[in-house]
Amino acid sequence: MEQNELHIMYGNDIGNMTYELLEKLDIARSLRPDMRIALKPNFVVAKDASSGATTHPEIAEAVLRYLRAHGMEHISIMEGSWVGDQTKRAFQVCGYEKLSEKYHVPLYDLKDDKFVERQVGDLKLRICEKPLLETDYLIDLPVLKAHCQTGMTCAMKNLKGCLPDVEKRRLHELGLSKPIAYLAKVLRPQLILVDAICGDLTFEEGGNPVRMDRIIAGVDPVLVDTYGASLLGFAPEDVAYIKIAETIGVGSTDIASADIHEYNAQARKKIRFVPSDRAQRLAKDVLAENACSACYGSLIHALQRIQESGGHCSNQKIYIGQGFRGKSGDGAGIGSCTCGFRKSLAGCPPTAKAMVEFLRENS
Ligand code: SF4
Numbered sequence: 001m002e003q004n005e006l007h008i009m010y011g012n013d014i015g016n017m018t019y020e021l022l023e024k025l026d027i028a029r030s031l032r033p034d035m036r037i038a039l040k041p042n043f044v045v046a047k048d049a050s051s052g053a054t055t056h057p058e059i060a061e062a063v064l065r066y067l068r069a070h071g072m073e074h075i076s077i078m079e080g081s082w083v084g085d086q087t088k089r090a091f092q093v094c095g096y097e098k099l100s101e102k103y104h105v106p107l108y109d110l111k112d113d114k115f116v117e118r119q120v121g122d123l124k125l126r127i128c129e130k131p132l133l134e135t136d137y138l139i140d141l142p143v144l145k146a147h148c149q150t151g152m153t154c155a156m157k158n159l160k161g162c163l164p165d166v167e168k169r170r171l172h173e174l175g176l177s178k179p180i181a182y183l184a185k186v187l188r189p190q191l192i193l194v195d196a197i198c199g200d201l202t203f204e205e206g207g208n209p210v211r212m213d214r215i216i217a218g219v220d221p222v223l224v225d226t227y228g229a230s231l232l233g234f235a236p237e238d239v240a241y242i243k244i245a246e247t248i249g250v251g252s253t254d255i256a257s258a259d260i261h262e263y264n265a266q267a268r269k270k271i272r273f274v275p276s277d278r279a280q281r282l283a284k285d286v287l288a289e290n291a292c293s294a295c296y297g298s299l300i301h302a303l304q305r306i307q308e309s310g311g312h313c314s315n316q317k318i319y320i321g322q323g324f325r326g327k328s329g330d331g332a333g334i335g336s337c338t339c340g341f342r343k344s345l346a347g348c349p350p351t352a353k354a355m356v357e358f359l360r361e362n363s
Contacts, residue, residue: 001025001191004252005259006227007217010267014197014215017264018062021217024263027191028070031137036074038135039063040189042143042158043079043090044293045205053206055141055195057095059215063139063193064103075103078130080110080161083168084294084349087111115164120182121248123174126167131159132187140189140221144212144228145199148279148300149176149293151239153204154228155192155221156184156250173290173322177240184221184250192224193217201232202278205297213267222251223258230255282307285316287331289323295335295349296320302355316363332362 001007009021031037041055049056060077067075077096081087087109091097100107113128131138142158150157157180160168171179194216198209212231218224222245226236236242236253246253262268282303288296299320317331324338333341334355336348345358 001217001219002259003220004223004254004257005218005261006223007261008263009215009217010213010262010264012197012211012213012267014056014058015062018059018193018215019066021193021215021263022063022066025217027066030190031067031070031072033071033073035072035136036076036134037067037072037137037139038131039075039077039139039141040131040158040161041077041079041094041096041141042153042161042195043087043094043096044082044161045085046081046090046093047206049094049143049195050198050209051206052145052198052200052209053143053204054090054094055143056197057099059141059193059195060096061099061103063141064099064105068103075105076108076130077105078108078110078113078128078162080113080128080163080165080168082161082294082297083165083292084298110162111165113164115167118186120186123179123182125179125183125186126164126170127183127187128162128164131162137191138187138189140192142192142194143199144194144196144216144231145204146201146232146279147204147293148283149288149291149296150180150241151234152225152229152232154194155189155218155224156180156241156245159183159187159189162187169292169322172292175290178244180241181244181248181250184245185248189219189221191217191219192221194224194228196228196231203297203300204293205301207301208278220251222246222253223255226253226255227258227260278304286318286320289319289321291321291335292349298349298352299334299355301352302359305352305356306359318359332359334358 147153202208320334333344
């Protein structure tokens with residue numbers, strides 16, 4: 001597949017449409033039996049793919065079937081869930097333990113992996129060894145969905161799961177967008193298959209799936225993300241890491257010049273997928289500075305739960321994030337980073353349940 005190509009398969013027979021797409025692209029042409037091939041799904045949290053948060057196991061299974069049918073032996077599945085969740089639980093809940101047994105492929109929890117440092121421009125990034133040094137052919141299997149800090153997440157942001165937890169936290173200290181783009185410069189998938197079946201267009205961690213019924217294939221992560229962003233109504237400049245990645249030469253945002261192939265187009269739904277601004281509305285009193293995704297996402301869920309139960313938080317400000325370390329204040333602080341605040345909820349990250357109780361007691 002060329003850099004400027006995008007291939008979109010429509011439908012809802014997830015396994016068969018993935019397999020058909022791989023055959024059309026003749027992926028086997030780029031493979032050798034001695035290659036170490038790794039699948040990198042998105043298990044940000046341990047939730048079934050129908051929630052809109054995680055990669056459908058049918059997609060991974062079709063890839064495994066295809067690879068086995070073409071004589072590939074050295075295949076693994078690797079992922080590291082977000083800080084605060086357990087990858088191993090996600091492997092089980094998301095149906096990948098069964099795949100591992102059926103196709104005899106190991107599952108690697110990257111939270112247990114060693115890491116190496118790589119200098120990318122003026123940033124030094126710590127990256128897990130398995131995807132970076134022990135993989136010849138990386139297949140990125142992101143979910144196209146919303147993200148309450150970056151707007152959307154797709155091919156590039158999915159690679160954040162290839163960082164140790166300590167580095168995931170630091171990415172937020174660094175402002176998230178720049179390090180996501182810089183990571184894509186050094187950790188480059190050979191194939192991207194986007195699960196755009198039913199991503200959550202409100203939160204990264206699922207619960208509000210929207211049917212899109214398509215799988216998108218490409219090799220340029222910037223082009224793939226630009227196309228995904230366009231489906232959600234974003235221009236490339238609306239998603240900071242896409243523009244940064246283009247600026248440092250990761251790929252192109254030039255959708256107009258892309259060579260786009262569509263298959264089974266009669267199944268294409270004639271609807272526009274608009275990410276909801278619900279997360280932004282819930283966060284109107286939240287002051288976030290370099291908050292980790294798990295912490296921030298749980299807070300949004302906690303606020304949603306309070307709102308759904310008919311409660312409300314007073315208009316006091318809620319502080320969250322690593323930017324509040326060593327600071328003090330009178331508002332409600334979420335997480336250990338805000339331990340200097342008069343009212344602060346301990347935990348790194350605290351659970352959404354603890355946040356609900358804390359905010360109810362302190363508002
Ligand atoms: S308490 Fe601070 S470091 Fe811990 S998860 Fe929350 S924002 Fe990140």
